[in-house]
Amino acid sequence: MNVSGHHYRTIWVNQADHRCINVIDQRSLPHRFLLEELRSVHDVEVAIRDMHVRGAGLIGAAAGYGMYLATLELQDESAYFSQLEKSAATLLDTRPTAKNLAWAVHVQLDALRSASTKEELVALAFKTANEIADLDAASCYQIGEHGAALIVQISQRKRGDVVNILTHCNAGWLAFVDFGTALAPIYAAHEKGIDVHVWVDETRPRNQGASLTAWELGQQGVPHTIISDNVGGHLMQHGMVDMVIVGSDRTTATGDVANKVGTYLKALAAFDNNIPCYVALPSSTIDWELSNGLTEIPIEERSGDEVKYVEGMSDGEIKRILITPENSPAMNYAFDVTPARLITALITERGMCAASREGLLTLYPEHQR
Numbered sequence: 001m002n003v004s005g006h007h008y009r010t011i012w013v014n015q016a017d018h019r020c021i022n023v024i025d026q027r028s029l030p031h032r033f034l035l036e037e038l039r040s041v042h043d044v045e046v047a048i049r050d051m052h053v054r055g056a057g058l059i060g061a062a063a064g065y066g067m068y069l070a071t072l073e074l075q076d077e078s079a080y081f082s083q084l085e086k087s088a089a090t091l092l093d094t095r096p097t098a099k100n101l102a103w104a105v106h107v108q109l110d111a112l113r114s115a116s117t118k119e120e121l122v123a124l125a126f127k128t129a130n131e132i133a134d135l136d137a138a139s140c141y142q143i144g145e146h147g148a149a150l151i152v153q154i155s156q157r158k159r160g161d162v163v164n165i166l167t168h169c170n171a172g173w174l175a176f177v178d179f180g181t182a183l184a185p186i187y188a189a190h191e192k193g194i195d196v197h198v199w200v201d202e203t204r205p206r207n208q209g210a211s212l213t214a215w216e217l218g219q220q221g222v223p224h225t226i227i228s229d230n231v232g233g234h235l236m237q238h239g240m241v242d243m244v245i246v247g248s249d250r251t252t253a254t255g256d257v258a259n260k261v262g263t264y265l266k267a268l269a270a271f272d273n274n275i276p277c278y279v280a281l282p283s284s285t286i287d288w289e290l291s292n293g294l295t296e297i298p299i300e301e302r303s304g305d306e307v308k309y310v311e312g313m314s315d316g317e318i319k320r321i322l323i324t325p326e327n328s329p330a331m332n333y334a335f336d337v338t339p340a341r342l343i344t345a346l347i348t349e350r351g352m353c354a355a356s357r358e359g360l361l362t363l364y365p366e367h368q369r
């Protein structure tokens with residue numbers, strides 16, 4: 001997608017030095033556009049854990065490249081695979097909720113079983129990491145095409161009037177390798193000349209909506225308005241939202257969706273107001289082993305400091321400010337689960353389906369047991 005008119009992906013191999021992976025350091029956005037170089041498994045571990053890179057698809061792609069960097073670090077010829085499994089465990093431990101991360105690490109481990117020398121392992125890991133990143137971008141592109149059809153339909157029903165779409169957090173291209181999931185249909189519809197406007201939930205506590213979604217929509221020229229997290233219900237009650245589209249960090253085989261905390265409340269409000277609520281996701285987000293999102297999806301709990309402090313730009317510097325009594329404790333669940341019954345449909349790279357086991361199996365029959 002575009003940054004100041006130049007095309008970027010969120011992660012790429014440095015063409016002058018294949019031992020270096022470049023990423024956009026998302027901690028500085030929207031104020032500064034900074035790139036970072038990742039050269040070791042440790043660099044990737046820190047970048048994912050401390051959210052220099054974030055979003056389900058991007059942390060999957062980063063973990064794929066992390067496994068490639070792990071092959072470059074191999075030393076003990078008699079224990080190559082156990083060293084790789086150790087790096088895999090390190091990467092898996094960084095963030096627990098998004099399925100894409102575990103998916104990518106296991107894709108790498110499965111691929112690497114067929115290699116034995118270090119040279120073979122490095123070459124295979126490099127190829128696989130690139131394939132994981134390319135697949136993520138291609139899937140998101142397809143999600144955009146499938147989802148745009150829904151927006152076109154609403155636009156036609158409204159005789160070309162603006163289509164108002166509410167989204168939560170950032171499931172745009174910054175959260176993936178390119179295009180995004182929830183925002184991909186919006187970009188595709190905008191490209192087709194459909195009049196769209198996006199309500200952007202700020203998404204406390206880390207404000208991925210206010211800082212990242214607003215920034216990337218602005219870069220693509222898509223009209224949008226930032227709202228505080230609590231406004232969505234009011235807008236829906238007053239006919240100011242035509243549809244909700246969100247992303248997913250992990251979706252069960254039965255269609256329950258873990259996404260950024262607060263998604264559940266938006267889905268409830270949409271349900272109560274007869275507003276369609278869509279979840280856009282690539283199949284790397286689906287956990288085919290799980291059937292109950294509420295009890296089975298691990299929900300990341302992050303530091304309470306993210307609730308107590310806000311970060312922003314002041315006098316040309318990024319500053320961190322305490323907004324609560326210093327000694328009050330804070331709790332910070334990063335995700336919640338929206339039950340399948342509140343979801344109108346899932347939008348995947350293979351098309352749309354009901355949020356249910358039957359629905360998902362119509363698109364992914366290879367997962368039939």
Ligand code: MRU
Nearest residue numbers: 054055056170171175247248260
């Ligand atoms: O904590 P983050 O920023 O990594 O959370 C991921 C998200 O951005 C969202 O939950 C998103 O809606 C789905 S993942 C693209």
